[in-house]
Amino acid sequence: MPRPTKYRKVEFFPQSTYFIPLGKPKCEIKEIALKVEELEAMRLKDIEGLNQEECAAKMEVSRQTFQNIIDAARKKVAVALTEGNAIVIEGGNYTVKFCKFKCLNCGNTYEVNYEQDKRICPSCGSNNIVCSKRSGCCRKWCK
Structure with a gap:
């Protein structure tokens, strides 16, 4: 039996999560799913310029x-x-x-971990949510 996959730590989430070639109808394009940790690996290595050992750490x-x-x-x-x-x-x-x-609809404040990947308010079910800290830890939802 294989070992369970270990969670990878990520520090960055893009504001845009869908990229499509210009001039092609969306219905004719195959989508390729890039995992969040795969994007993080490319960011650390190719943009931050860290070596493999630093990235792994x-x-x-x-x-x-x-x-x-x-x-x-x-x-x-x-x-x-x-x-x-498309990516x-x-x-x-x-x-x-x-x-x-x-939640901008009901005013509820709550904590969430990204591995849960919830984009809805647990009280009212609205997806109209924003980060209340604006600390950079949740760029995925900050506007």
């Missing part, structure tokens, strides 16, 4: 696991760019710290 995984994650991410992006596919950033096995959110 930040994500709290082994160097080999980090290499597997970034290899998968780069392949998905390369395929999407060369074949004209959707979603899912994965990731975790970050808790963050406080406020």
Whole structure:
């Protein structure tokens, strides 16, 4: 029996999570799902310029696991760019710290962990929520 997948630590969420080639109808485009931790691996290595060991430490995984994650991410992006596919950033096995959110409809304030990936208020069911701390820990929902 394989070991359970360990959650990868991520620090960044993009504001835009869907990228589509210009001039192609959406109904004709294949989507490629890029996991949140795959994007984080590319950000750390390719944008931050960290070495593999530093990246692995930040994500709290082994160097080999980090290499597997970034290899998968780069392949998905390369395929999407060369074949004209859409990229959707979603899912994965990731975790970050808790963050406080406020519902703009009912005023409820609550904490959520990103691994739960909830975008609705637990009180009223609204998806009209914002980060109440604006601390940068929850860029995924901050507007």
